[in-house]
Amino acid sequence: MNNDATNSVAATAGDTGAAGQNGLQQHCGLIAIVGKPNVGKSTLMNALVGQKISITSRKAQTTRHRITGIRTREQTQFVFVDTPGFQTKHSTALNKSLNKTVLGAIGDVDLILFVVEAGSFTLADAKVLSLLGPDIPVLLIANKLDAVHRRAEIAPWLRDMQQRHPFAEFVPMSAKNKGDIERLFGICAKYLPAQPWWYAEDELTDRSEKFLASETVREKLFRFTGDELPYTSTVVIDKFDEEPSKTHGRMLRISATIVVERDGHKAMVIGEGGERLKRIGTEARQELEKLMGAKVFLELWVKVRSGWADDEARVRSFGYE
Numbered sequence: 001m002n003n004d005a006t007n008s009v010a011a012t013a014g015d016t017g018a019a020g021q022n023g024l025q026q027h028c029g030l031i032a033i034v035g036k037p038n039v040g041k042s043t044l045m046n047a048l049v050g051q052k053i054s055i056t057s058r059k060a061q062t063t064r065h066r067i068t069g070i071r072t073r074e075q076t077q078f079v080f081v082d083t084p085g086f087q088t089k090h091s092t093a094l095n096k097s098l099n100k101t102v103l104g105a106i107g108d109v110d111l112i113l114f115v116v117e118a119g120s121f122t123l124a125d126a127k128v129l130s131l132l133g134p135d136i137p138v139l140l141i142a143n144k145l146d147a148v149h150r151r152a153e154i155a156p157w158l159r160d161m162q163q164r165h166p167f168a169e170f171v172p173m174s175a176k177n178k179g180d181i182e183r184l185f186g187i188c189a190k191y192l193p194a195q196p197w198w199y200a201e202d203e204l205t206d207r208s209e210k211f212l213a214s215e216t217v218r219e220k221l222f223r224f225t226g227d228e229l230p231y232t233s234t235v236v237i238d239k240f241d242e243e244p245s246k247t248h249g250r251m252l253r254i255s256a257t258i259v260v261e262r263d264g265h266k267a268m269v270i271g272e273g274g275e276r277l278k279r280i281g282t283e284a285r286q287e288l289e290k291l292m293g294a295k296v297f298l299e300l301w302v303k304v305r306s307g308w309a310d311d312e313a314r315v316r317s318f319g320y321e
């Protein structure tokens, strides 16, 4: 970690902040990660938090919630907010709720990471950028640099980006590269004010295990159905019980329902002879066991609820505010 950077913020912030147990000044702040769907926001946050908190998939718009990931390194606590890809195409109740989440997430943060694919800037990127005011520092994260074959074109592209917003800094990088993630920590630390940490040093998220369970099932669902299943499918946890066990330290009984819009989608999720649903369940269970350090019994159901993404009351009942 870059101590110089941390100290320089303490100097410029000029307030008293809080001293940790070792007497050093603590720094802490909120960092929002924004960008259009599929640019790598969840991948970036997982790399920054050091553990998988937010689900990722090749399907656009897999992130629906404002998710907080926490990472404490030396004197600085980084609190990350992941946002849904800003939806501009359709105006269903679900999408309106997603857009509200994005706007809520960026209003009260110390730093914004605006993620785009390096070398590219589309109308969808412009729409997200237009939401960012001049008051909060914005870093341009030019992600997926590893996928850019003509590196020479990046410099003129960056000059062009400079005209679009008063970015605080440019960070060409790859969310999949460890060195780049280290460098990004050093950069972000400079923008977080001197103040006491909000969470314990080892906390990773403020989300419940129940929420992480539904996210894990949803990730496997999208992974195994590929592009066939519309993003409106969702997962509801019906039961999440911890039971005493003589043979295992912890034992969890989880029951979840995958909600889809059509009978055809239900058949797709179940697969031939139930094969696909079984694989979704097995992989989700194995991952949950690792994540929660417990023996997990996972029961999956599939239900059809047509038009739920258009129905505001139902969107709320599934946990999207």
Ligand SMILES: Nc1nc2c(ncn2[C@@H]2O[C@H](COP(=O)(O)OP(=O)(O)OP(=O)(O)O)[C@@H](O)[C@H]2O)c(=O)[nH]1
Pocket: 035, 036, 037, 038, 039, 040, 041, 042, 043, 044, 055, 056, 057, 058, 059, 060, 061, 062, 063, 083, 084, 085, 086, 143, 144, 145, 146, 147, 173, 174, 175, 176, 177
């Ligand atoms: N080559 C390359 N691929 C990346 C990089 N970062 C992310 N990806 C891939 O890009 C795809 C989308 O990544 P996500 O992290 O799910 O993107 P997102 O922006 O969170 O997407 P939404 O949830 O739809 O808003 C995945 O297939 C990632 O593996 C990178 O640095 N390099």
